[in-house]
Amino acid sequence: MDIGKVISTQIGPSPTFFAFAISKGKRVSKDQFIRVNTEEGTMIAMVNNVIKTNRYYANPETVVETDNLEQLFQVDEWEFLIAEATPLGVISGSLVSRPTVPPSPGDMVEIISSDVLSDFLGFEDVGLNIGSVVHHDVSSKIGMGKTFQKHLAILAMSGAGKSYLTSVLMEELLNRKKEDGRVSVVVFDTHGEYIGFAEKPPKGIKDFSKNVDAVTKLRIPVPELSAREISIFTTLTHVQVAELSKVIRDLKGSSYDFKDLSEEVAQRSIPPKTKNALIRWLLDLHVTGLFSAKEDIITKRPGEIEEHHRLVDLIKPGKMIVFDLSKHIQKRVRDLIVLWLSRELFRLRRFGEISPLVMFVEEAHNFIPSGASHMDAPTKGVFQTIAREGRKFLCSLVVVSQRPIRLSTTVLSQCNTHIIMRITNPYDLNHIGQSSEGVTGNTLKSLTTLQVGEALIVGEAVRYPVFIRVRERESWEKRASNMERQAKEFEELMAKSSNEIRQAKDAFL
Ligand SMILES: Nc1ncnc2c1ncn2[C@@H]1O[C@H](COP(=O)(O)OP(=O)(O)OP(=O)(O)O)[C@@H](O)[C@H]1O
Ligand SMILES: [Mg+2]
Structure with missing residues (x-):
């Protein structure tokens, strides 16, 4: 026409x-x-x-x-x-x-025409349908291989719709048929936003729980931690780290937890001040319940009993594992969990023990910050290694961040596709202009005016930068999403509980 x-x-x-x-x-x-x-x-x-x-x-x-x-x-x-x-x-x-x-x-x-545009942009029939091209009736079906050939970054200011889009992307990965190629999905869920995938949704909403497990607790195997990594978690001095390294080296190949390690330290000829401090630290770690001699990954569905697994057994094509970090308030605990898991997952992938993997890292600037020391961001090193080498081993990262400027440039430059939603902070815009290939000054200006749920895709997944509107999600958005709803629910809960208290009192009197 x-x-x-x-x-x-x-x-x-x-x-x-x-x-x-x-x-x-x-x-x-x-x-x-x-x-x-x-x-x-x-x-x-x-x-x-x-x-x-x-x-x-x-x-x-x-x-x-x-x-x-x-x-x-x-x-x-x-x-x-x-x-x-x-x-x-x-x-x-x-x-x-x-x-x-x-x-x-x-x-x-x-x-x-829709067909011509779809071909021109490089969309694929069996691609991941994350939305539609703005002003056109064309589904933005980005190819899975192209999108995850290296890594993907989802960047936008708070509230622009990153987590919503991330959920849509997860749905697409979970919806894939075996014959189209399926990957395993792992999620580091900082705010407990994705655990709804593992639960039975209210009637009428698509149920993904069959293919999703939420890990509620885990025990990190002590023999897999170096003295330096243990020092991330506590505040060991250089002398204490050196003494602990010697003990760990001698125990190599055996099975032990922190209590065993403290008993071993007690028997060594170490200056008493150092020895006593070390024993105290190790026993403190033992009682956190976060560590044991062997790895133990615990999943639990509402109303069912806990199940214990090894990590390698949980990672399967077409399945998603959500590590709920929201209950761990201490940053150091989260760091250590993510450090051990990401390192172990990358190792398993390198040795071909698990299928090709996509790892979602929410609030990625906290785990992979730019310019932070190893002590401040112990997870940074392993993610940078995955960013550089993951491609060879089909281990892809999806980094989700509201502060692109605080994200490691090494990792951002290894993300061959960027999906950018509304951003107004001039420093972040400038950073995006420099790190996203194909984003022109004109396009940058458009980013400030995007609505919630609108996004720009640039990079390998598309032949040309394209604005899309994210499709409606199929999965259950579990968290209360707005203040009005939360306030209403709170009042209903209060009314219900005071009713129950009154009824209980009446029954008692
Ligand atoms: N495509 C969309 N369609 C409909 N609603 C959306 C869409 N994207 C986001 N929303 C709604 O907008 C709100 C904010 O979205 P979301 O939580 O995904 O933002 P965010 O970018 O992850 O924010 P934060 O950085 O604070 O985590 C939510 O209530 C969500 O339901
Ligand atoms: Mg979010």
Whole structure:
């Protein structure tokens, strides 16, 4: 369908820019894709701007001096819409190439069909359907292989819809059929937002619980920790770390917990001050219940008994494991859990003991911060290794963050696809402009005006940067999402409990 005609301007048409007059009654929007035939093939372009013109209002003197302009002339009929467009590529047969010749003035501009746009953007029939292209009826089915070939970053300010989109992405990974290739999914869930996946949802909402387990408790195997890692958790001095290293080295290959380790330390000839402090620290760690001689991963579904597993047995294609970190308030506890798990998962993947893996890291700037020391961010090293080497072993990261500027640049630069939602902080915008390839100044400006649930995809997953609207989620959004609902629920709960207290009193009296 024709929507306008290419016009001649001072700077175009050129292979990088052209403008077109929009036909009367047609609607063209900023960020819409359009097509025009050139001698090279079908040129696909994106509308960057839409401008209204009217020759009667072009001269300020006339506008100010003539009070009755609207009565004298049919001014409405001279209002025209002009769209400015950036050519993105030319399709010729099955090839897409960079445009090298401009369209001609007078060429018809047409609406692009869904199939052509989908192919042009590189979407796949069995891709992950995370939403639809804005202004078009095209599902944004990003290819799983392309998206996770390296790593994915989901970046936006708080409340823009990162966790919602992350849930949609998880649904897509869980919905995949065996014949289309399935990965294992692991989630480091800082706020307990994804545990709803492991529970039976209210009626009418899709149930994912069959393929999802939530880990409520775990015990880290002490023999797998070095003295330096133990010191992350406590505050050991250099001397204490050195003495503990010697003991651990001698115990290599045997099974022990922190109590056993403290008994071993007690028998060593270590200066008493160092020895006593070490024993105290080790016993303190023993009573946290977070450690044992062997790894123990505990899952529990509501109303059922706890189940104990080894990590390797929980990771399966088409299944998702959510590590709920929300109950661990201490940062150091969370760090140690994530450190051990990520290191162990990467090791298992490297030795081919588990299937290809996608690891979601929520609030990633806390685990992989830029410019923090090993002591402040013990997890940073392992994630940087996964970022650099994960690709070879099909171990992908999805880093979700509301503060891109605080995220390690090593990791961000290894993310070959970025999905960016609303961002207004100028420092974060600047950082994104520098770290996301293909984000132009114009696109950056658009990021500040995005609505909740709108996103820009740039990088390997798409052939050209594209704005999408995230689809509605199928899974249960468990947490109360707004203040009104939470306030109402709180009052209902209070009323219910005071009723129950009254009834109990009445029964007693
Ligand atoms: N695509 C969407 N469609 C409908 N509602 C959405 C969509 N995206 C987000 N929301 C709603 O907007 C609110 C904020 O979304 P979300 O929790 O995903 O934001 P966030 O970016 O993860 O924020 P934070 O950084 O604070 O974690 C939620 O109530 C969510 O239900
Ligand atoms: Mg969130």
